[in-house]
Amino acid sequence: MSDRLSERRDVVRSLPAYKQGAAEGADAVKLSSNENPYPPLPSVVSEIAAQMSDPLSGFNRYPSMGAEPLRAAIAARHGVTPEQVAVGAGSVEVASQLIHAVAGAGDEVIFAWRSFEAYPILTVVSGATPVPVPLTADLHHDLDAMAAAITDRTRLILLCTPNNPTGTTLGAEEVERFLARVPENVVVAIDEAYVHFNRDPHAVSGVEMVARHPNVIALQTFSKAYGLAGLRIGFGIGSVDLCDDLRRVAVPFAVSGVAQRAALASLEHEDELTERVERIVAERGRVTEELRGQGWSVGDSQANFVWLATGDDTARIDGVLREEHVFARCWQGEGIRLSIGSPAENDRGLAALAKAVKGAPVPAV
Numbered sequence: 001m002s003d004r005l006s007e008r009r010d011v012v013r014s015l016p017a018y019k020q021g022a023a024e025g026a027d028a029v030k031l032s033s034n035e036n037p038y039p040p041l042p043s044v045v046s047e048i049a050a051q052m053s054d055p056l057s058g059f060n061r062y063p064s065m066g067a068e069p070l071r072a073a074i075a076a077r078h079g080v081t082p083e084q085v086a087v088g089a090g091s092v093e094v095a096s097q098l099i100h101a102v103a104g105a106g107d108e109v110i111f112a113w114r115s116f117e118a119y120p121i122l123t124v125v126s127g128a129t130p131v132p133v134p135l136t137a138d139l140h141h142d143l144d145a146m147a148a149a150i151t152d153r154t155r156l157i158l159l160c161t162p163n164n165p166t167g168t169t170l171g172a173e174e175v176e177r178f179l180a181r182v183p184e185n186v187v188v189a190i191d192e193a194y195v196h197f198n199r200d201p202h203a204v205s206g207v208e209m210v211a212r213h214p215n216v217i218a219l220q221t222f223s224k225a226y227g228l229a230g231l232r233i234g235f236g237i238g239s240v241d242l243c244d245d246l247r248r249v250a251v252p253f254a255v256s257g258v259a260q261r262a263a264l265a266s267l268e269h270e271d272e273l274t275e276r277v278e279r280i281v282a283e284r285g286r287v288t289e290e291l292r293g294q295g296w297s298v299g300d301s302q303a304n305f306v307w308l309a310t311g312d313d314t315a316r317i318d319g320v321l322r323e324e325h326v327f328a329r330c331w332q333g334e335g336i337r338l339s340i341g342s343p344a345e346n347d348r349g350l351a352a353l354a355k356a357v358k359g360a361p362v363p364a365v
Helices: 003-013 042-053 068-078 091-102 118-125 143-148 172-179 206-212 240-249 257-268 270-294 311-323 343-359
Strands: 029-031 085-088 108-113 129-134 154-160 187-191 216-221 234-237 305-308 326-331 335-339
Touching: 029 335, 029 343, 042 257, 068 085, 068 234, 068 257, 085 091, 085 240, 091 118, 091 154, 091 187, 091 216, 091 234, 091 240, 108 118, 118 129, 129 143, 143 172, 172 206, 187 206, 206 216, 206 234, 234 240, 257 270, 270 305, 270 343, 311 326, 311 335, 311 343, 326 343
Parallel strands: 029 326, 108 129, 108 154, 154 187, 187 216
Antiparallel strands: 085 234, 216 234, 305 335, 326 335
């Protein structure tokens, strides 16, 4: 084996495996993956069922790589052209396309940290160098520090808003000021996978930024609000040139025909979606207030999860949750991300955390 190949394999083996949210046991409550607790919309289920039962559905054929009808519907929904839309197997795969399209060996990708844990993995896989920039003390992106981290090797900056796992958002005005400091040849991705749950009136809109800045691309997904996480479909909206490049590096046929049809049906019935999203947002408010009432340090999340700053007590609290068969996403020494589930699931989570808080003082932020 050549030294270069050996070094490359060593780099790959040093990567942390992406950690899927766990849930063990028949009565387990899974609040670890930011999934929608409700099934896809009834109209979407009907569409999928009709396709699955049709002997002429064409599953023996490859799906459309271009996803033209879906891209046209997304474009109409967001006021752009179909050529400005790229699709992938979830917004994480679109992010992967983006990194591969703009960055390689010797290049740098900047992102806040802690943020979406796939960012450093995808960056290293592309051969580029990850440049994580710590969040501020109040768990927001430190845009001044991120701007200061830009070098002549920077090719991409990833902004996650609402941020996963902290739920904090970026404001439109601060992002405008930030973009004024970013060279035009550096791409800025605004990853807004949780945009449907965002109620911050001052929050940035990635799609609106695309209209004013050719180097900006917005990433969204059908996994969260639309409840299609298992079908794997997301999209990016950006310049025609950039989206053309994403299509060039995309995995062929990664988005199934079923996923494309389900996404189309979801866009056609967004009135049904609104009521469901509002239920999740209301539950987020209820869970947040009850956790604060128990004494936990919980910020104002604009996503479908909340962040508990548990610090060095994280392992103990996670142990109590698991004893109660409640599974959250935990980062040892940092905190716990608790997804918003159904009311009954949230009640189980709250009861387990009430037991945890009685075991030791709640750690300060």
